[in-house]
Amino acid sequence: MLPWKLAVRYFRSRPSSWLAVAAVALCTFIVVVVLTVMNGLVSDFKEKNHLAVGDCILTTDSLVGFPDDPNWLALLESQPFIEAVSPAVFGVGLITQTGADWNIAVQFLGIDPVRHSAATGFGRSLHYRKNQPHLAFVPSYAPNEPGCVVGIDLAGISRTSQGTYLHPLQPVPIRLILSSFPLTPRGAMARGGTDLVNSKTYYLADDSHTGIPQIDGSMIYLPLEEARLLAGMDSPFPRISSIHIRFKPSVGLQEGVEQVRKLWTEYLDSRRNHPYFNLLEAVRVQNWLENRRSRIAAVEKEQTMLIFLFLMLGIITVFIVFVIFYMLVGHKSKDIGILQSIGMSKIKIAQVFLHFAALIGFCGTLLGAAGGCLFLVYINPIENWLFERFDFQLWDRTIYAIGQIPNQIQPVFLLNVGLAAVAACLAGALIPAVQAARKETVEVLRVSQV
C-alpha cells in the first residue's frame, strides 16, 4: 500500500520520471514499429515461398531428374493425409522472340496447371487466368496455339513507382522461342550429334506473380509433357524433377513430411533393382522451409540482427533508467531515512523504487505501444504521402517485390514487448533500489540535516 502510494507520488512529482517514461515509450515505439514491419516482411516472404513450393517437395539437385512412376504418384494421392500432388519438370534454357537478336537465360517448369494449383499457389499467382488454372496455357488471343506462363518480371509488365503492375487488358501477343539442352539420365547431351538443342515456340498466355523475385524474374511455366521433351526427360523413360505435395489442413507439416519420408523409404527399398536407382537415391523429401532455407535464412538472419540491435537499445533503456534512479535515490535519501525511522522495512523501501520503476515501464509501454500501433495503422498512407510530396519511399517498389508495408499488429508480440519494457525498467532500478534499502538511517538523516 505505502510503497505503491509513494511510488505514485514520486512518479507524479519528479520531472525525471517523465524523462524515463519518454525513453521507454520511444524505445517501445521503435521496437513495435520496426519489428512489426520486419516480422510482416519475413512472414510474407515465407508465405510466398510456401505457396511456390507447397507443403512438401520431393526433389533432386540433378538436372536430369528421377524416374517418373505413375504408381508412386497414385500411392501418394491415395494417402488420407495428402490433399494434392503435382509432378514437375525443371530445366534451364534460353528464350528469345521471333526475329529478335536478343536472348535471356531462363528456367522453365513443366507442370499440369490444375494439379500444380491444387498443390501450390500457382493458380492464385496468375493474372488473366487467376483461379482458372485449366486455361493457364491457353492464350486468349490464339486459343489453338501452345501457350506458356511467364514470370511477371520476365514478362516485362511495367510498374508504377508505388509498385503496382500495369497489366494491359489482354495478354500482349508475343511469340517466344524457348531453347533447351536435353540431357540423358547420365547427364550427357541427349540426341547427340544431330539435335543438340530442343527449341519450341510458345505464345504468352499469362504471367505469374509469386512475389519471389528469383522466380518472377526468370521462370517460364510450360505444360508438363512439353517441358519433358525440351529437357530430354522423355527418354529412355519418363523423368521428373520434383513432386510438390499439399497436405490436408488438419495435418501438421512435420507429421506429414515424416509420413512421406517413410513412404519414400519403403518405395526406394522396392526399387533397388531399377537401372537408375542412383537417381531415385538422390531424391530428398523436404518440407517447404527446408527447401527454401537458403533464401529464407538470409531474411531471417537480417531479422535476428535487428532483434540483436534492439536488444542493444533495450540495454540503453536499462542504463537510462539506472541513471535516473541512481540520481533519484540520492535525492530521496532523506525520505529513506524518515521511512526507516518510523519502522519501514528495507524490503518495503526497495519496493517503493521498484514500484516506481514498474510504473515508468507501464506508462512508457502504454504510450509507446499506442503510438506504435497508431503509426502502423497509418504507415502506408504516411509513406504514400511522403512519396507524393517528397519522392521518398522506404523501399523502391520498382526494385523490391513489396506491395504494402506490412502492418499487422500481433497482440502477443505487443504483450511481450510490454513485459520486456517493464522488466528492463525493473532491471535498471534494481541496483539503486537495493542501494536505497541498504542506506543507514543515521547516516542518511545526519547528512540531510547538514
Place this chain on the structure above:
Amino acid sequence: MKTIIEAKNIHKSYPMGKQTLHVLKGISLKVQTGSFTAIVGASGSGKSTLLHILGALDKPDNGSVEFEGKNISNFSAAQLNRYRNQSVGFVFQFYHLLNELNVLENTLLPAMITNGPTGYLKKKKELQEAAAALLERFGLGGRLRHRPYELSGGERQRVAIARALMNKPALLLADEPTGNLDSKTGSGILDVLKELNRGGQTIIMVTHDLRIAQMAGEIVHLEDGRIVETSKKS
C-alpha cells in the same frame, strides 16, 4: 515508578579519517515511565547519538539498551522495525516530513506501516479519523490536505509530533525539537510536549539549550561522551 528504557554502559565510536572519534564513553541511563527527561550538552557531546541508539536508529559498539526489560540489541531486523514503528516516536529538528504527502498522510505513515495494505484499507476510516483528531488537537484541523512546504516551521513540527504519536508509542524521542524554530514558535512546541507529558507520555528530549531543558523533570548533562550530572526537579 517503572523503568521504561535503560541504557547500560553505552560506547560508540565513529571513524573520522584515519582516526576514531569516541563519541559515547560508557553512558548508563534509566528513564522512568511517564517522565520527561532532557539530555543537554554542547554540540558534539554525543547527545543525538545517544538518542539515536535509544531509538534503535543506530547500534552501540558496546553496552546494551533495554526497553521494558527487553534488550533491543538482540532484536531481529523485523523486531527493530516494529520497535521503531510502535514503541518509539521520533521528532527531529528538521521535521523530516515527506513533501509528496499531505499533512494527514504524513501523520498516517506509521499506521500504514503497522497495518499493511489490507489492514490499512480495512481500518482506513478509523485511522484517518484518529489522525485528524490528533492534528486537530495540535491546531492543524484546517491543514489536513496541505503539503508540508505550505506550512510554517511550527506547524511542520506539530505535524511531526502528530506523526510520532500516531501509533501511541510508549516513548517519544525528540532531537532538538525547537532547534529550527524562533523562540515564540519553539515555546509553543514545548507547551505541546509538556501537555503530552502531563497526559502520561514518556519523553526524552535532546537539547543544547539549558533553559529549554529546565522544563523537563529530569536533566541529564552530557559532556565529552559522559554523563557528568543528573538533576531532578523536586
